[in-house]
Amino acid sequence: MSKTTAAITAVGSYVPDFVMTNKILETLVDTNDEWITTRTGIKERRILKGEGLGTSYLAIKAAEQLLEKRKLDPKEIELIIVATATPDMMVAATAAYVASEIGATNAFAYDLQAACSSFLYGMSTAASYIESGRYKKVLLIGADKMSSIIDYTDRTTCIIFGDGAGAALFEPNNEGLGLQDEYLRSDGVGRNFLKMDAGGSLLPASEETVKNRQHFIYQDGKSVFKFAVTNMADSAAKIMERNNLSHNDVNWLVPHQANKRIIDATSNRMGLDDSKVMMNIQRYGNTTSATLPLLLSDYESQLRKGDNLVFAAFGGGFTWGSIYLKWAYNS
Numbered sequence: 001m002s003k004t005t006a007a008i009t010a011v012g013s014y015v016p017d018f019v020m021t022n023k024i025l026e027t028l029v030d031t032n033d034e035w036i037t038t039r040t041g042i043k044e045r046r047i048l049k050g051e052g053l054g055t056s057y058l059a060i061k062a063a064e065q066l067l068e069k070r071k072l073d074p075k076e077i078e079l080i081i082v083a084t085a086t087p088d089m090m091v092a093a094t095a096a097y098v099a100s101e102i103g104a105t106n107a108f109a110y111d112l113q114a115a116c117s118s119f120l121y122g123m124s125t126a127a128s129y130i131e132s133g134r135y136k137k138v139l140l141i142g143a144d145k146m147s148s149i150i151d152y153t154d155r156t157t158c159i160i161f162g163d164g165a166g167a168a169l170f171e172p173n174n175e176g177l178g179l180q181d182e183y184l185r186s187d188g189v190g191r192n193f194l195k196m197d198a199g200g201s202l203l204p205a206s207e208e209t210v211k212n213r214q215h216f217i218y219q220d221g222k223s224v225f226k227f228a229v230t231n232m233a234d235s236a237a238k239i240m241e242r243n244n245l246s247h248n249d250v251n252w253l254v255p256h257q258a259n260k261r262i263i264d265a266t267s268n269r270m271g272l273d274d275s276k277v278m279m280n281i282q283r284y285g286n287t288t289s290a291t292l293p294l295l296l297s298d299y300e301s302q303l304r305k306g307d308n309l310v311f312a313a314f315g316g317g318f319t320w321g322s323i324y325l326k327w328a329y330n331s
């Protein structure tokens with residue numbers, strides 16, 4: 001009997017309506033469209049407006065789109081993982097609320113946090129549950145309301161991030177399709193370069209932390225950039241080498257959307273031309289846990305059964321890695 005692999009069998013996504021253009025950012029901080037475009041590739045990003053709407057709102061919308069497209073009864077889902085760096089609340093799992101709201105009453109649900117690598121790591125987790133035979137339907141959602149932790153007076157971070165969500169259903173496959181190999185790493189040396197200082201157990205919220213703007217994300221962009229370029233390119237190259245994939249064998253690179261220059265460095269290292277590189281950073285910016293599933297959703301109609309996809313991501317922690325997956329369906 002052939003080995004059971006874990007395939008992605010449906011995707012869905014959601015981005016909020018409000019479009020924050022580079023022009024709007026010019027009115028908030030000392031920046032300009034030309035700098036943002038040439039340094040990052042970003043033209044606009046989506047922002048979730050409205051009182052009382054958190055990351056769960058984005059995640060629910062993405063999941064509902066997937067359920068509708070697949071005509072899937074939510075009661076069939078056994079596990080929901082919400083990959084996010086911006087949960088609705090620190091303690092109550094966002095995933096539990098999402099599961100209830102979409103009617104997944106037979107599922108258990110939890111959050112997974114690895115900054116911008118959350119979805120990549122989540123793919124490994126979701127696939128393991130499927131490969132082991134323990135569950136048959138695992139819904140992985142990558143969702144972040146980055147605008148909730150962005151300082152819109154800090155020009156080095158506010159130009160980069162946006163809000164969004166994407167969802168992917170993992171199911172068993174007996175044709176050898178789905179997740180083939182993974183190379184995942186982390187290094188705690190990175191935690192001082194990209195972080196939110198306060199609100200965790202290390203530095204609980206206080207009047208002082210609010211006054212010092214420590215509930216916003218801080219990034220040493222230059223240092224993160226260097227680590228990201230090296231590690232995303234290295235891990236993607238390693239996955240290719242270890243699976244004997246030449247640039248001709250790779251149909252798509254699915255790279256975390258942090259900076260177009262990092263994506264270009266990764267695809268150059270892999271020897272891929274631009275037509276094989278998924279990119280939507282110009283429209284959404286860096287949506288942290290949502291970048292990879294948003295790409296899958298945007299490119300779904302171009303994907304063919306058997307296509308070789310190489311995912312690569314890098315994020316705070318540091319966390320990073322690459323996954324090789326064979327696409328399982330024609331849409």
Ligand code: UT7
Nearest residue numbers: 031032035039116155156159221222224225228258259315
């Ligand atoms: O997703 C998680 C991982 N995150 C990443 O991968 C992000 C990695 N880092 C980056 O993408 C880039 O470092 C940034 C886009 C954040 C910054 O680009 P950079 O080319 O590294 O710029 P820099 O920080 O070296 O700054 C260059 C100059 C500085 O001015 P001086 O000191 O040369 O006079 C900055 O003050 O650009 C200035 N600057 C800006 N100017 C206009 C920084 N931000 C801006 C801005 N508009 N928004």
